[in-house]
Amino acid sequence: MTIAGFIVKNALRNKRRALLSILSVSVSLFLFVTLLTLMRELTSPPEDIGASLRIAVRSKVSIADPLPARQLPLIEKIPGVQAVMPLTYFGGKFRDEEVMFAQFGVFPERFVELFGEAKIPAEQFDAWKKDRTSCIVGQETATKYGLKVGDRMTLTGTFYPCDLELKVVGLYTGTLDDRNVWFHQSYLDEALGNWGNVGTWWIRAASAEVAPQIITAVNAAFENTANPVRAETERAFQMSFVSMWGNIKVLIGSICAVVVFTLLLVSASTMSMAIRERFRELAVLKAIGFRRRELFAFILAESMALSVLGAVVGAGGCWLLANTVNIEKATGGFFPFFDVTPRILGLAFAIAATIGIVASLAPSIAVARTSVVEGLRTLD
Amino acid sequence: MPDIVTIRDLSKIYRQGEIEVTALDHISLTIAQSEFLSLMGPSGSGKSTLLHIIAGIDRPTSGECVVQNVRVTELDESALADWRNQNVGFVFQTFNLIPVLTAFENVELPLLLMNLPSSRRRELVLTALDLVGLADRAKHLPRQLSGGQEQRVAIARALVTDPKLIVADEPTGNLDHQSAEDVLQILQTLSREAEKTVIMVTHDPRAAAYGSRNIHLEKGELQLA
Numbered sequence: 001m002t003i004a005g006f007i008v009k010n011a012l013r014n015k016r017r018a019l020l021s022i023l024s025v026s027v028s029l030f031l032f033v034t035l036l037t038l039m040r041e042l043t044s045p046p047e048d049i050g051a052s053l054r055i056a057v058r059s060k061v062s063i064a065d066p067l068p069a070r071q072l073p074l075i076e077k078i079p080g081v082q083a084v085m086p087l088t089y090f091g092g093k094f095r096d097e098e099v100m101f102a103q104f105g106v107f108p109e110r111f112v113e114l115f116g117e118a119k120i121p122a123e124q125f126d127a128w129k130k131d132r133t134s135c136i137v138g139q140e141t142a143t144k145y146g147l148k149v150g151d152r153m154t155l156t157g158t159f160y161p162c163d164l165e166l167k168v169v170g171l172y173t174g175t176l177d178d179r180n181v182w183f184h185q186s187y188l189d190e191a192l193g194n195w196g197n198v199g200t201w202w203i204r205a206a207s208a209e210v211a212p213q214i215i216t217a218v219n220a221a222f223e224n225t226a227n228p229v230r231a232e233t234e235r236a237f238q239m240s241f242v243s244m245w246g247n248i249k250v251l252i253g254s255i256c257a258v259v260v261f262t263l264l265l266v267s268a269s270t271m272s273m274a275i276r277e278r279f280r281e282l283a284v285l286k287a288i289g290f291r292r293r294e295l296f297a298f299i300l301a302e303s304m305a306l307s308v309l310g311a312v313v314g315a316g317g318c319w320l321l322a323n324t325v326n327i328e329k330a331t332g333g334f335f336p337f338f339d340v341t342p343r344i345l346g347l348a349f350a351i352a353a354t355i356g357i358v359a360s361l362a363p364s365i366a367v368a369r370t371s372v373v374e375g376l377r378t379l380d
Numbered sequence: 381m382p383d384i385v386t387i388r389d390l391s392k393i394y395r396q397g398e399i400e401v402t403a404l405d406h407i408s409l410t411i412a413q414s415e416f417l418s419l420m421g422p423s424g425s426g427k428s429t430l431l432h433i434i435a436g437i438d439r440p441t442s443g444e445c446v447v448q449n450v451r452v453t454e455l456d457e458s459a460l461a462d463w464r465n466q467n468v469g470f471v472f473q474t475f476n477l478i479p480v481l482t483a484f485e486n487v488e489l490p491l492l493l494m495n496l497p498s499s500r501r502r503e504l505v506l507t508a509l510d511l512v513g514l515a516d517r518a519k520h521l522p523r524q525l526s527g528g529q530e531q532r533v534a535i536a537r538a539l540v541t542d543p544k545l546i547v548a549d550e551p552t553g554n555l556d557h558q559s560a561e562d563v564l565q566i567l568q569t570l571s572r573e574a575e576k577t578v579i580m581v582t583h584d585p586r587a588a589a590y591g592s593r594n595i596h597l598e599k600g601e602l603q604l605a
Contacts, residue, residue, distance in 0.1 A: 001492070286437075289466070
C-alpha cells in the first residue's frame, strides 16, 4: 500500500457520497464554465484584422434613428478616411419566420474596402455590383436554407414597410460570421420611396493611428446639426448592443459567484462530515505516529482529489461538449461561437483547487486541535 | 531486567471550567523490561490516563515520565509522534482498525512512516500477522473478521514496528471468553518470549491474572495489589 492508495481508499470509502460530491462540483463548474463562455461571447465581439481600422457612426440619439444620406460627402472629406459605406440593418423575416441571420444594405463597390476578409469569387462579386436587386449570402445561411447562386429570396420587412425581392448572385466565406446577407443600399432606398437615409455609416481609417482623430472629427462635424452622430470604434459599437441586455456582466458574474459560494459551502460541509466520521481513526493514526501535517496532507489531498475530479468532469465536459457539438445549430444560431478558452478552463480548475483547499481547512483544524485521547473518545 | 518505564511524582489534573478533577495524584512507579503489568481500578481511577501518559498520547500536569531513557513529557508534538511510531505499540478496546483497509494494510500503516521498501514492509507485516496466527487472513477486510481476529490484527499492527513497549487499553473488553484468552495469551507470550513490556488496563481480574504484576489505582493513587 502507498500513501496515495490510502488517500484514494479513504476518499472512496463512501462511494455514494464521493460520487455526489464529485457530481455537485462537476455540475456547478459545468454551469460556471458555460456562463463564463456565454458572457465572453456576449461581451467580447469577435475581432478581425480590419476591426482596428473600422469606425461605426450612428445617431447620437438612438441607434434606431436613421442618419441622412447627405452626410456622406462630409464624412468622406475628413482627413484619414479611406472609405465610407452605409450599413443599414433590415431585420426582415425569411420564409415567414424570424431568422438568425442579419441583412444589411451597403455600397457593394465599397464592401471589400470595409470588409476585405470576405472571400467571394470575382465573377460573383462583379455580378453583385452590377445588379441592384442582387445580394450575396454567407455560406452558413446558404447551407442552412439550401440557397444557391441564382435563387431568389424574399425578405419581409419588419422594421421597414417594404419587402425586398433579392436575387442570390454570390456566396461568401472567411468572415467571423458567415451568416449575413448583403444587398444594395440603393435598392432599399428605392423600395422605401427614395428614403434618403441610412442606418449607420461605416468608415475605414487609413491607419489605426488616425482612427481617434477621425472619430473626433466626425462627432464634431455633425454636433450642431439636426442629426448629431456618435462615431466609435467597432468594438465600442458592438458593446453598445451588449449594453441593451442590461448589465449582463454583473448578472452573470453574480450567478457565478453564487454558484461558487454554494459549491464551497456544500464541499466544506461534505468534507467536514467525512472527517467527523473518522475522528477516531485519525486519532489512531496520530497515536501510531502520523503527525498533524501528514493528517492535514491526507485531508487536503482527499478534498482536492474530489474537487479536481469534479472539475475534470464538469469543466472538461463543457469543453468536450463545445468541441463536439454544433453549438450554433443547438442554439438555433444564437451563439455562432462557443469557445471554452484555456483561460476559462484554468479559472474553473483554480476554483476547484481553491474549493478543495478551503473545504479541507475546517476539518484539518479540528483534527489538529483534537488530542489523541479526545479523538479516541469520540465514538466511544 | 532493567527498568523501561520510570514515573516520578506524576500528577494529572483536568480542568472543567472552574472545577478541577485530579486523575493522577503524585504517582511514582517503575516498570521493568518484559514485564506484563496489569493496571486495574474502578472507572475514573486514572488507569487509562496513566497508560496514555506512558504511551505519549497525553501529557501530565506535573511530574516526570521516562520511557527507555527518553523524557516523553518533554518531547514536542512532532518528536513525540516519531517516538510513538518507533517505540510504542497500541492495542485498543474497540480494535480501531481502518475499515477500508485489509488486515495486511492495517498492519502496514505504521511502517508507511519508516521509509522502508515495500518488499521489507511486506516481510514485516506477514511476520507480524503470522505471530498472531492470521497470515491466512491478510487480504480480509475488518468486517470479514471476528472480533477476536480483529483484535489480533490490532496486536499485529502494534508489533510490526518491533516496539519495546506495548500498551493495551481494555483489550478484551469487547471479546468473548475464548477470544479474550487467545489475545491475553498472545500478550503474555510477547512479554515472556519476545521481551516486550506490556502494560494492560483492565477491569477483569481474570485478564489481570495473565500479568506478571498487578497494580491498582484508586482515585488517582497507586495501591499495591
